Amino acid sequence: xxxxxxxxxxxxxxxxxxxxxxxxxxxxxxxxxxxxxxxxxxxxxxxxxxxxxxxxxxxxxxxxxxxxxxxxxxxxxxxxxxxxxxxxxxxxxxxxxxxxxxxxxxxxxxxxxxxxxxxxxxxxxxxxxxxxxxxxxxxxxxxxxxxxxxxxxxxxxxxxxxxxxxxxxxxxxxxxxxxxxxxxxxxxxxxxxxxxxxxxxxxxxxxxxxxxxxxxxxxxxxxxxxxxxxxxxxxxxxxxxxxxxxxxxxxxxxxxxxxxxxxxxxxxxxxxxxxxxxxxxxxxxxxxxxxxxxxxxxxxxxxxxxxxxxxxxxxxxxxxxxxxxxxxxxxxxxxxxxxxxxxxxxxxxxxxxxxxxxxxxxxxxxxxxxxxxxxxxxxxxxxxxxxxxxxxxxxxxxxxxxxxxxxxxxxxxxxxxxxxxxxxxxxxxxxxxxxxxxxxxxxxxxxxxxxxxxxxxxxxxxxxxxxxxxxxxxxxxxxxxxxxxxxxxxxxxxxxxxxxxxxxxxxxxxxxxxxxxxxxxxxxxxxxxxxxxxxxxxxxxxxxxxxxxxxxxxxxxxxxxxxxxxxxxxxxxxxxxx
Amino acid sequence: xxxxxxxxxxxxxxxxxxxxxxxxxxxxxxxxxxxxxxxxxxxxxxxxxxxxxxxxxxxxxxxxxxxxxxxxxxxxxxxxxxxxxxxxxxxxxxxxxxxxxxxxxxxxxxxxxxxxxxxxxxxxxxxxxxxxxxxxxxxxxxxxxxxxxxxxxxxxxxxxxxxxxxxxxxxxxxxxxxxxxxxxxxxxxxxxxxxxxxxxxxxxxxxxxxxxxxxxxxxxxxxxxxxxxxxxxxxxxxxxxxxxxxxxxxxxxxxxxxxxxxxxxxxxxxxxxxxxxxxxxxxxxxxxxxxxxxxxxxxxxxxxxxxxxxxxxxxxxxxxxxxxxxxxxxxxxxxxxxxxxxxxxxxxxxxxxxxxxxxxxxxxx
Ligand SMILES: [Zn+2]
Ligand SMILES: [Zn+2]
Numbered sequence: 001x002x003x004x005x006x007x008x009x010x011x012x013x014x015x016x017x018x019x020x021x022x023x024x025x026x027x028x029x030x031x032x033x034x035x036x037x038x039x040x041x042x043x044x045x046x047x048x049x050x051x052x053x054x055x056x057x058x059x060x061x062x063x064x065x066x067x068x069x070x071x072x073x074x075x076x077x078x079x080x081x082x083x084x085x086x087x088x089x090x091x092x093x094x095x096x097x098x099x100x101x102x103x104x105x106x107x108x109x110x111x112x113x114x115x116x117x118x119x120x121x122x123x124x125x126x127x128x129x130x131x132x133x134x135x136x137x138x139x140x141x142x143x144x145x146x147x148x149x150x151x152x153x154x155x156x157x158x159x160x161x162x163x164x165x166x167x168x169x170x171x172x173x174x175x176x177x178x179x180x181x182x183x184x185x186x187x188x189x190x191x192x193x194x195x196x197x198x199x200x201x202x203x204x205x206x207x208x209x210x211x212x213x214x215x216x217x218x219x220x221x222x223x224x225x226x227x228x229x230x231x232x233x234x235x236x237x238x239x240x241x242x243x244x245x246x247x248x249x250x251x252x253x254x255x256x257x258x259x260x261x262x263x264x265x266x267x268x269x270x271x272x273x274x275x276x277x278x279x280x281x282x283x284x285x286x287x288x289x290x291x292x293x294x295x296x297x298x299x300x301x302x303x304x305x306x307x308x309x310x311x312x313x314x315x316x317x318x319x320x321x322x323x324x325x326x327x328x329x330x331x332x333x334x335x336x337x338x339x340x341x342x343x344x345x346x347x348x349x350x351x352x353x354x355x356x357x358x359x360x361x362x363x364x365x366x367x368x369x370x371x372x373x374x375x376x377x378x379x380x381x382x383x384x385x386x387x388x389x390x391x392x393x394x395x396x397x398x399x400x401x402x403x404x405x406x407x408x409x410x411x412x413x414x415x416x417x418x419x420x421x422x423x424x425x426x427x428x429x430x431x432x433x434x435x436x437x438x439x440x441x442x443x444x445x446x447x448x449x450x451x452x453x454x455x456x457x458x459x460x461x462x463x464x465x466x467x468x469x470x471x472x473x474x475x476x477x478x479x480x481x482x483x484x485x486x487x488x489x490x491x492x493x494x495x496x497x498x499x500x501x502x503x504x505x506x507x508x509x510x511x512x513x514x515x516x517x518x519x520x521x522x523x524x525x526x527x528x529x530x531x532x533x534x535x536x537x538x539x540x541x542x543x544x545x546x547x548x549x550x551x552x553x554x555x556x557x558x559x560x561x562x563x564x565x566x567x568x569x570x571x572x573x574x575x576x577x578x
Numbered sequence: 579x580x581x582x583x584x585x586x587x588x589x590x591x592x593x594x595x596x597x598x599x600x601x602x603x604x605x606x607x608x609x610x611x612x613x614x615x616x617x618x619x620x621x622x623x624x625x626x627x628x629x630x631x632x633x634x635x636x637x638x639x640x641x642x643x644x645x646x647x648x649x650x651x652x653x654x655x656x657x658x659x660x661x662x663x664x665x666x667x668x669x670x671x672x673x674x675x676x677x678x679x680x681x682x683x684x685x686x687x688x689x690x691x692x693x694x695x696x697x698x699x700x701x702x703x704x705x706x707x708x709x710x711x712x713x714x715x716x717x718x719x720x721x722x723x724x725x726x727x728x729x730x731x732x733x734x735x736x737x738x739x740x741x742x743x744x745x746x747x748x749x750x751x752x753x754x755x756x757x758x759x760x761x762x763x764x765x766x767x768x769x770x771x772x773x774x775x776x777x778x779x780x781x782x783x784x785x786x787x788x789x790x791x792x793x794x795x796x797x798x799x800x801x802x803x804x805x806x807x808x809x810x811x812x813x814x815x816x817x818x819x820x821x822x823x824x825x826x827x828x829x830x831x832x833x834x835x836x837x838x839x840x841x842x843x844x845x846x847x848x849x850x851x852x853x854x855x856x857x858x859x860x861x862x863x864x865x866x867x868x869x870x871x872x873x874x875x876x877x878x879x880x881x882x883x884x885x886x887x888x889x890x891x892x893x894x895x896x897x898x899x900x901x902x903x904x905x906x907x908x909x910x911x912x913x914x915x916x917x918x919x920x921x922x923x924x925x926x927x928x929x930x931x932x933x934x935x936x937x938x939x940x941x942x943x
Contacts, residue, residue: 048851055860057837082825082846416602420835422875461635471619478594478856
């Protein structure tokens with residue numbers, strides 16, 4: 001791990017290999033700025049380099065968006081990939097509009113959620129997906145690109161089969177060999193012998209190997225994460241972990257800058273759940289290597305068992321990043337049974353895309369005293385609301401159930417700090433307006449409690465209402481999805497904040513298990529991810545309902561839009577609505 | 579603060595932006611369409627919300643139209659009677675009537691700061707000349723009386739400002755008569771809109787009508803020139819244009835104060851995301867609104883400083899320089915004493931030019 005990076009687990013006395021973890025990740029940039037994230041932390045996914053539905057100003061307003069993951073494959077549409085042409089410090093941040101002081105960027109070639117079938121990877125290339133068809137990318141190219149774009153974390157190429165499972169043992173062996181070789185290629189020094197230094201959990205000897213000062217390394221070499229390969233096979237997963245830990249020969253060491261093992265060069269491990277789920281659901285899971293874990297037909301427990309097999313011998317103090325949870329229940333199970341430090345929540349954005357506003361908290365509310373979404377307080381509560389539904393047309397409440405405070409730009413919009421001035425007199429007009437607002441809010445304050453005089457904090461507009469979002473969804477207005485994305489990401493981050501608070505309390509690990517049980521007894525489990533395979537017998541919930549209504553509006557409005565575009569084309573204009 | 583740029587929020591939203599974002603762009607007036615809001619969310623919802631300002635979270639100024647125009651253009655059949663505009667209900671297919679009183683009542687429920695009288699228009703293109711124009715003009719005056727009377731009796735004159743709409747097609751005698759009649763009713767209205775133009779007419783004639791109206795309307799009332807818009811949504815132009823910019827790391831316009839350009843959002847990343855990601859549409863909308871507001875803001879400054887002719891000359895040079903100045907603009911401005919070709923041998927082209935609407939909004943000052 002580059003020494004600009006520090007990851008510390010709390011409860012270091014509690015040395016269980018698996019189970020909920022609480023930690024702190026600090027990234028120090030060469031210019032002295034520092035990003036601190038409490039873990040488990042939220043990872044926000046991007047599509048074609050942007051957070052779906054959010055403009056850059058919205059991304060920056062969102063305190064939930066701190067760690068952003070960028071699948072790189074769509075940039076392979078141009079040669080060379082355009083982000084590699086960006087000049088200046090932090091090229092990837094700059095190209096995509098993320099802020100080096102606020103945002104940690106990680107990148108992988110493939111979108112970890114994309115499980116469409118692909119042509120097979122080759123011995124020395126990965127098949128990536130772009131709008132211009134399949135692109136081949138070699139380990140060397142990946143190293144060259146990522147050295148140029150300078151993300152904070154780069155995920156080594158991994159040979160995940162995207163052909164129909166089940167996979168033969170031969171295929172899995174090949175997958176492991178390629179993945180290790182591709183990792184070694186990423187770890188090999190580019191020009192001068194710059195060695196990634198050891199992470200804080202390693203010994204003092206390891207740390208002393210750092211050849212140059214910390215800032216130089218952080219500026220030139222992103223931290224490397226490795227995907228734990230082996231698909232749904234316990235023996236294959238064990239074998240891959242063993243390959244990471246295997247002492248290297250002198251020749252091998254020399255080629256990767258003197259590292260004793262491959263594992264010594266990585267800052268942590270990633271696990272892509274989406275392809276793993278497909279592998280599990282279409283093939284019988286081979287028994288785990290260690291006999292004390294009982295394989296189950298349930299996908300989630302199969303997943304946990306497979307992840308445990310991978311992690312069982314790997315140092316517990318390195319970062320773990322799990323990509324592809326289906327919703328909060330799934331996330332809680334993995335936190336409890338395996339333990340992870342970074343979790344993506346693509347589901348928050350998926351829900352926003354189909355008009356669902358999330359509304360859940362961890363720890364779950366107490367049943368008798370809290371307002372509920374469904375009238376019957378004994379029933380399992382849904383995780384949010386399908387705002388297409390007719391009952392919201394006249395519902396002027398905010399997006400969260402009363403009592404759940406949300407500080408997102410939809411629930412707590414603020415009057416803008418600045419306005420662009422058009423014409424020399426416009427600033428006077430704007431100033432007059434702002435003065436009037438301040439005066440109004442100050443007098444309202446006095447009338448209310450005579451107290452709080454923080455007037456700028458009071459220049460807050462009321463929460464957007466369910467009724468307004470309902471209207472925007474039915475009129476096919478894009479701002480519905482922007483507001484929902486901001487809100488849902490805030491709910492996901494608050495959920496993880498809740499997890500951290502429980503873990504930080506005394507007896508946190510045991511309390512956490514109890515709270516997971518209470519959460520399961522309070523909220524109905526449902527996959528919030530579009531396109532994830534359903535477990536047998538799983539019923540459609542708010543997501544299924546919202547998806548159906550979303551499709552109806554899309555069809556009706558989409559049709560109207562096409563007709564309008566046609567008219568404009570006839571009238572001589574051009575129209576290309578995104 | 580006039581003239582000003584007024585973005586259109588037909589359905590109580592501006593193309594993917596939140597009201598806070600729109601406000602941050604320096605916009606202080608937006609338009610909601612009465613016809614659309616009446617259909618969705620409907621008056622019951624707007625009433626319960628406490629009006630369209632509160633419903634959409636917009637604290638600045640709001641303007642609504644009468645709803646008549648969309649009713650005529652979007653309904654299968656419309657008949658104008660003295661009572662009102664008769665059309666087919668989009669809900670039930672039943673014949674429904676929109677009277678001047680009803681239009682004002684709907685606009686009262688929406689609660690915009692500026693509201694429009696219901697005027698008599700038919701399918702607009704057929705109404706710029708001919709006998710039906712006179713009838714429509716006279717009826718619009720009578721309907722103005724009914725709108726004023728309903729507006730005053732509802733006690734909304736303190737919070738909502740009613741505008742008259744000057745009719746008369748392209749016939750200068752009819753325009754004059756309409757202007758005279760409506761100016762007589764000046765005390766009942768807060769401002770005047772210039773209507774009865776389709777934008778499809780000869781630009782020389784269009785411009786002459788605008789000038790006739792602005793020449794006569796009282797100085798102490800604001801004017802609103804209806805149907806004059808910015809031609810292109812610039813994103814359409816850019817969608818086309820961006821294909822050339824796959825590797826262009828420059829922003830759209832490095833002098834533009836919009837969030838997209840000041841952040842250095844490159845043409846390359848816009849090219850990469852446009853038509854695929856709504857975030858790209860948002861980035862372009864932030865730019866477009868700012869660009870258009872800048873054009874209007876600079877015009878306002880130039881007028882205040884008494885250098886509007888200079889402004890027009892530099893605007894034309896910048897905007898039409900490569901493509902050629904539309905001849906009608908050159909002619910029109912010459913009659914008010916602005917010679918666009920002074921110290922300038924720009925190319926002059928016949929017809930509208932691709933970007934005529936920009937010029938039109940300039941010329942009406
Ligand atoms: Zn919120
Ligand atoms: Zn701009």
